[in-house]
Amino acid sequence: MVDVVVARSAASDAPVTPAEGAPGLRLRDVVVGYEGASRRDAPVRAVDGVSLDLPRGQVLALLGPSGCGKSSLLRAVAGLERSTGEISWGGHSLAGLPVHERGIGLMFQDGQLFPHRDVAGNVAYGLEGRALRGGRRERIPAARRRARVAELLDAVGLAGYESRQVSTLSGGERQRVALARSLAPAPGLLLLDEPLSALDRELRERLAVDLRAALLATGTTAVFVTHDQDEAFTVADRVAVMSRGRVLQEGTPAELWAAPADRTVASFLGYEVFVTVDGASLAVPPGGFRLLGLGSVGQDAPVGAERDMALLRRGVVTGVPFRRGAASALVEIEGLGTVTVHEAATGARALETLNVGDVVQLRLTLGRCAPCA
Numbered sequence: 001m002v003d004v005v006v007a008r009s010a011a012s013d014a015p016v017t018p019a020e021g022a023p024g025l026r027l028r029d030v031v032v033g034y035e036g037a038s039r040r041d042a043p044v045r046a047v048d049g050v051s052l053d054l055p056r057g058q059v060l061a062l063l064g065p066s067g068c069g070k071s072s073l074l075r076a077v078a079g080l081e082r083s084t085g086e087i088s089w090g091g092h093s094l095a096g097l098p099v100h101e102r103g104i105g106l107m108f109q110d111g112q113l114f115p116h117r118d119v120a121g122n123v124a125y126g127l128e129g130r131a132l133r134g135g136r137r138e139r140i141p142a143a144r145r146r147a148r149v150a151e152l153l154d155a156v157g158l159a160g161y162e163s164r165q166v167s168t169l170s171g172g173e174r175q176r177v178a179l180a181r182s183l184a185p186a187p188g189l190l191l192l193d194e195p196l197s198a199l200d201r202e203l204r205e206r207l208a209v210d211l212r213a214a215l216l217a218t219g220t221t222a223v224f225v226t227h228d229q230d231e232a233f234t235v236a237d238r239v240a241v242m243s244r245g246r247v248l249q250e251g252t253p254a255e256l257w258a259a260p261a262d263r264t265v266a267s268f269l270g271y272e273v274f275v276t277v278d279g280a281s282l283a284v285p286p287g288g289f290r291l292l293g294l295g296s297v298g299q300d301a302p303v304g305a306e307r308d309m310a311l312l313r314r315g316v317v318t319g320v321p322f323r324r325g326a327a328s329a330l331v332e333i334e335g336l337g338t339v340t341v342h343e344a345a346t347g348a349r350a351l352e353t354l355n356v357g358d359v360v361q362l363r364l365t366l367g368r369c370a371p372c373a
């Protein structure tokens with residue numbers, strides 16, 4: 001379920017395409033601290049000097065483990081948490097502005113739709129105040145509200161759902177209504193805190209794609225909190241990987257994946273193990289090793305060159321999960337850790353014929369690895 005708070009003053013006829021070059025969200029050295037829970041507890045520095053820039057029209061994911069400060073940073077941008085440093089949006093400082101005057105939409109994981117309103121009533125909620133038009137506040141005419149609701153329901157894949165009672169909707173449909181509700185007033189900036197985490201995996205994957213489509217279609221600038229790297233990479237244009245209140249690395253998904261700044265970032269992005277080949281330290285993703293065959297290295301491996309030997313590893317099969325129509329093998333390599341093998345080399349036995357406890361030979365595919373100190 002999702003809660004939404006929308007600054008009603010933002011319910012204007014905002015253009016869907018943001019102005020080229022218009023300043024977006026700018027954070028400089030933002031710090032959020034909390035008192036300790038009791039006198040004996042030390043104060044917490046939840047956000048410890050974060051600086052970020054998000055151009056208008058783009059989506060930024062704050063990605064990191066539980067407790068790294070993602071929500072605190074989001075709440076500081078919204079004005080729900082006191083902070084120091086600079087937070088500006090559209091070239092204007094938000095310092096001292098109350099939440100409802102920031103023109104920011106918020107969507108949380110743990111909120112609720114209004115149960116006494118139908119779908120249209122929920123989506124129209126943020127449109128019922130007075131919109132700013134030509135410097136004057138005016139009520140939005142009912143016909144325009146209806147058209148906007150229909151447009152938003154279409155954007156989230158719920159066209160025609162206007163009169164459905166929210167109690168009759170599935171979890172995924174509720175999330176979509178909540179998203180439509182948060183997008184309806186065309187907030188310049190939308191902040192989403194784990195909006196999909198309450199859903200099961202398959203639905204989350206589908207909704208992540210739809211969420212991105214809806215944000216793009218409405219030209220919304222958004223900051224999106226998640227601890228799921230797949231979700232971050234699906235929804236966001238840029239990803240900031242956080243740990244202990246700090247941003248370790250920020251960039252496009254492709255930039256991060258190609259060159260993770262360090263092992264902490266690489267592990268968080270999904271790289272499984274780290275190897276050294278020819279003196280270079282490499283991060284190995286799932287599928288970075290291929291199965292060569294059973295037995296120990298050198299026994300029946302179709303290799304001879306010394307360089308190839310450096311790419312070989314021996315391991316023990318710890319699982320053979322079958323997912324989405326294909327088998328993969330989990331292999332524990334002594335001194336490295338567990339790797340996921342998706343492919344077998346030509347002529348090697350099929351992954352699904354492996355058994356837990358088999359000793360296997362693997363070969364590293366260098367092209368899949370990323371340099372990582």
Ligand SMILES: Nc1ncnc2c1ncn2[C@@H]1O[C@H](COP(=O)(O)OP(=O)(O)OP(=O)(O)O)[C@@H](O)[C@H]1O
Pocket residue numbers: 034035036037044045046064065066067068069070071072073227
């Ligand atoms: N109101 C509060 N009072 C004291 N400490 C807090 C408060 N809110 C958060 N914290 C602490 O600040 C740190 C960051 O919390 P925050 O909720 O921002 O992390 P998060 O990355 O969003 O975590 P999660 O993914 O679990 O939601 C944590 O150590 C947390 O215990």
